[in-house]
Amino acid sequence: MTNSMNEAIEALGAFQPTIEVIDEREIKVSVSPDKVISTLELLKSLGYSHLSLLTCIDWIDDNQFELVYILFSWKDGGKFIVSTRIDRNNPRFVTVKEIWPVARFYEREIHEFFGVKFIGNDDMRPLFLELWDDKPPLRKDFDPLEYSKKKFPGREYRKDVLGEAKKIFRGEING
Amino acid sequence: MKERTIWERIADNLRSRSIWMLHYCTGCGAVELPPSMTSRFDMERFGIMPMATPRQADILLITGYLNTKTLRRVIYTYEQMPDPKYVVGFGSCTINGGIYFDSYATVNRLDYYIPVDVYIAGCMPRPEAILEAFNYLMEKIRKGEANGWKRYKENYEWYKQNQIRSLGEVYVHDEFHE
Ligand code: SF4
Numbered sequence: 001m002t003n004s005m006n007e008a009i010e011a012l013g014a015f016q017p018t019i020e021v022i023d024e025r026e027i028k029v030s031v032s033p034d035k036v037i038s039t040l041e042l043l044k045s046l047g048y049s050h051l052s053l054l055t056c057i058d059w060i061d062d063n064q065f066e067l068v069y070i071l072f073s074w075k076d077g078g079k080f081i082v083s084t085r086i087d088r089n090n091p092r093f094v095t096v097k098e099i100w101p102v103a104r105f106y107e108r109e110i111h112e113f114f115g116v117k118f119i120g121n122d123d124m125r126p127l128f129l130e131l132w133d134d135k136p137p138l139r140k141d142f143d144p145l146e147y148s149k150k151k152f153p154g155r156e157y158r159k160d161v162l163g164e165a166k167k168i169f170r171g172e173i174n175g
Numbered sequence: 176m177k178e179r180t181i182w183e184r185i186a187d188n189l190r191s192r193s194i195w196m197l198h199y200c201t202g203c204g205a206v207e208l209p210p211s212m213t214s215r216f217d218m219e220r221f222g223i224m225p226m227a228t229p230r231q232a233d234i235l236l237i238t239g240y241l242n243t244k245t246l247r248r249v250i251y252t253y254e255q256m257p258d259p260k261y262v263v264g265f266g267s268c269t270i271n272g273g274i275y276f277d278s279y280a281t282v283n284r285l286d287y288y289i290p291v292d293v294y295i296a297g298c299m300p301r302p303e304a305i306l307e308a309f310n311y312l313m314e315k316i317r318k319g320e321a322n323g324w325k326r327y328k329e330n331y332e333w334y335k336q337n338q339i340r341s342l343g344e345v346y347v348h349d350e351f352h353e
Contacts, residue, residue: 128244129244129280130243130244130247130348131243131342131343131344133343134279137279137280142279144277144278144279145277147279148272148276148277148278148279148281148283151279151340151341152272152281152282152283152284152341153283153284153287153337153341154271154272154276154283154284155270155271155283155284
């Protein structure tokens with residue numbers, strides 16, 4: 001851990017985060033949803049000013065979405081992963097587009113692929129999908145194979161009778 | 176089939192020797208094109224040349240997976256090309272969806288939406304396979320068998336139905352088309 005990371009962890013103490021050291025320059029900080037914005041602002045002021053990624057994970061068994069903010073420092077290459085969990089049934093969170101303007105695209109993407117709404121960001125137009133007509137595709141309860149079968153007919157192959165006869169002969173499958 | 180006149184046969188012979196190729200590089204297979212075009216395999220000795228615009232191209236080469244968003248643009252591109260036009264489907268993704276067969280966005284067979292004259296199997300096909308396929312296509316053009324563009328006209332309704340079924344709507348709404 002670099003010095004500036006130690007300092008940052010000390011400064012974060014007030015938010016009672018769960019801290020997990022992943023490797024030398026990478027630390028995961030889990031905080032409760034109401035403390036995320038202040039955590040992010042604090043880290044930004046400490047030099048972790050580059051939002052590398054904002055993404056979402058579907059923990060379907062816990063009925064939660066995990067929002068993950070990855071912050072990078074150009075001073076010493078340190079990385080903070082700030083994560084929080086929100087309710088999956090009513091997924092809403094506040095936008096960070098005031099802190100990092102680029103976040104509005106990440107938020108559009110998460111809205112499109114997970115269905116999380118970001119309050120304060122009213123540009124929620126689809127970013128990648130066109131004419132999407134099902135539940136958000138990266139949710140764990142969405143079945144891509146089923147959807148693909150319904151939407152995109154596949155090729156039908158003739159049955160390989162000879163090949164199968166050989167397998168039966170060799171005893172690999174039951175005839 | 177109708178007997179071809181001598182002029183059609185001459186024209187087909189000439190066509191097969193100067194094919195300009197629009198390479199619509201959708202997928203990873205496109206990385207096999209630079210070696211096929213440059214000095215080692217040198218595609219141009221067969222009269223195959225890359226072309227930048229659909230309005231001057233004879234071949235539409237689709238090098239891999241197509242998702243719904245891309246397919247709309249591919250159909251636009253195909254319809255801009257003048258007759259006669261040929262389509263080469265490149266890589267297993269165009270044949271049966273390849274490793275993306277169960278994706279929510281990737282179409283599973285190209286010939287359902289636009290007519291394909293030659294498929295190149297493989298993930299990804301080697302330059303030798305590409306040249307072999309082009310040789311085969313030239314052969315087909317000379318014999319007057321590369322009739323995808325005619326099939327598209329004759330079965331336009333069928334193709335359109337398939338396109339709409341999978342895409343919802345073929346019309347593209349973005350800043351370049353409105
Ligand atoms: S067939 Fe293989 S190489 Fe070609 S686009 Fe699909 S995955 Fe990529």
